[in-house]
Amino acid sequence: MGMFQRDRQVFADAEPLDDSYEPEDIRERDEELEKYQRALQPIIDNRPTSNIFLYGKTGTGKTVATKYMLSHLENDTAEYDDVHLSTVWVSCENLSSSYQVAVALVNELRNSQDKDRISATGYSQQRVFDILYEELDALGGTVVIVLDEIDNIGNSDDILYGLPRARSNGYVDDVRPVIVGISNDFQFRDNLSPKVKDTLAEKEILFPPYDANQLRSILNPRAEKAFHDDVLSDDAVPLCAAFAAQDTGSARQAIRLLREAGELTQAADSDTVTEEHVREAQDELEKNQLYEGMQELTTQGHAVLCALAYHQALDEVPVRSRDLYERYVKICSRLDADSVSERRVRDHLSDMNMLGLINLFERNEGLSAGRYHEYELDVPLKSVLEVLLDTTRFEELANIIQSTADDNNLLQSDISDY
Numbered sequence: 001m002g003m004f005q006r007d008r009q010v011f012a013d014a015e016p017l018d019d020s021y022e023p024e025d026i027r028e029r030d031e032e033l034e035k036y037q038r039a040l041q042p043i044i045d046n047r048p049t050s051n052i053f054l055y056g057k058t059g060t061g062k063t064v065a066t067k068y069m070l071s072h073l074e075n076d077t078a079e080y081d082d083v084h085l086s087t088v089w090v091s092c093e094n095l096s097s098s099y100q101v102a103v104a105l106v107n108e109l110r111n112s113q114d115k116d117r118i119s120a121t122g123y124s125q126q127r128v129f130d131i132l133y134e135e136l137d138a139l140g141g142t143v144v145i146v147l148d149e150i151d152n153i154g155n156s157d158d159i160l161y162g163l164p165r166a167r168s169n170g171y172v173d174d175v176r177p178v179i180v181g182i183s184n185d186f187q188f189r190d191n192l193s194p195k196v197k198d199t200l201a202e203k204e205i206l207f208p209p210y211d212a213n214q215l216r217s218i219l220n221p222r223a224e225k226a227f228h229d230d231v232l233s234d235d236a237v238p239l240c241a242a243f244a245a246q247d248t249g250s251a252r253q254a255i256r257l258l259r260e261a262g263e264l265t266q267a268a269d270s271d272t273v274t275e276e277h278v279r280e281a282q283d284e285l286e287k288n289q290l291y292e293g294m295q296e297l298t299t300q301g302h303a304v305l306c307a308l309a310y311h312q313a314l315d316e317v318p319v320r321s322r323d324l325y326e327r328y329v330k331i332c333s334r335l336d337a338d339s340v341s342e343r344r345v346r347d348h349l350s351d352m353n354m355l356g357l358i359n360l361f362e363r364n365e366g367l368s369a370g371r372y373h374e375y376e377l378d379v380p381l382k383s384v385l386e387v388l389l390d391t392t393r394f395e396e397l398a399n400i401i402q403s404t405a406d407d408n409n410l411l412q413s414d415i416s417d418y
């Protein structure tokens, strides 16, 4: 047998399980789509159109519904000579202010007309807004402006105040901007200043989490396309749907789970995606999530984690907060980093407990001694060390902890043990 053989043919076409795949139809969102359609209807009628605000947790279909509605709207407006529609889409994922969003919008508008981009610095905010208004006016008609993940601008929300009022304030004459704001941060919505909320969220559409039945109905058509006949056991899709519904209600999570289960099936050289594969896939994705959670900690967070890993390597867990804090202070001085108060360290620990990285025990030592906390890792020491070894400042310490743990035979456990 050669080194490469054709795969056992689990996947017929992996694309429907890809993040960028656009499904033929949107399932289980009839009510939301109907509201959406009503909100966009005035565009076809050439009437003033309200701004729209979509909100709901991640993976609940806000983006896919918007793409779907806009592509229908674009098609259908083509029937009417007197409707002139343009759409512009900006993802605010890496933008943290109104200024940056305005620059991105200008460049998106200019790009579509083969004009030069403007630089992201060197203009005053007012100047950028003026250029934006000029570009919009030059387009004319109705311009639907989608601001995806708009919550990233935090309270730098001038653009959400200025843009909806551009016409009534006389900054533009020939264009009707319609803003579609999308957010998965409920706090952002609740904290919008009243003046912004009035105009931005004239029409609000909430996208609730999916339940298991809905997720099944979203997964089924994709599963049918993605896998060869008879590859999926009857349990596979329902179990993916159930896991994702229990956890987040996110369609993205359900789809990822199914793909991961398929990949594990392929790797195991098996030709049926069983319940067991789905469970393994769930474990695998959870592990990735924890790993990312660890990577994203701040330097202080890493130092606290490092201190706890040290006690774990010494087999001195659960460890009392006082001892852990002492170790943490030593680690900071070794790293030439400032240390923070014991109270702040406890905050870090409680965050890590929320992330599922550590266990926290409350002890009560009789009336006189009072209460205190003890901590231990809730993830394998091995995976903590992997993260620390990858974090430049901690590499040396991680090596020391690793050999300490080796001396104590504490690194035998494989990641798959938990």
Ligand SMILES: Nc1ncnc2c1ncn2[C@@H]1O[C@H](COP(=O)(O)OP(=O)(O)OP(=O)(O)O)[C@@H](O)[C@H]1O
Binding pocket: 018, 019, 020, 021, 022, 023, 025, 026, 027, 028, 029, 056, 057, 058, 059, 060, 061, 062, 063, 064, 065, 183, 184, 207, 218, 251, 252, 255
């Ligand atoms: N009702 C649905 N029917 C079909 N596919 C869906 C549906 N809802 C979500 N999906 C799919 O789930 C994935 C996530 O959906 P989408 O990106 O629209 O979520 P979102 O609410 O915009 O989340 P985020 O805020 O994280 O961007 C996409 O692959 C999308 O195609």
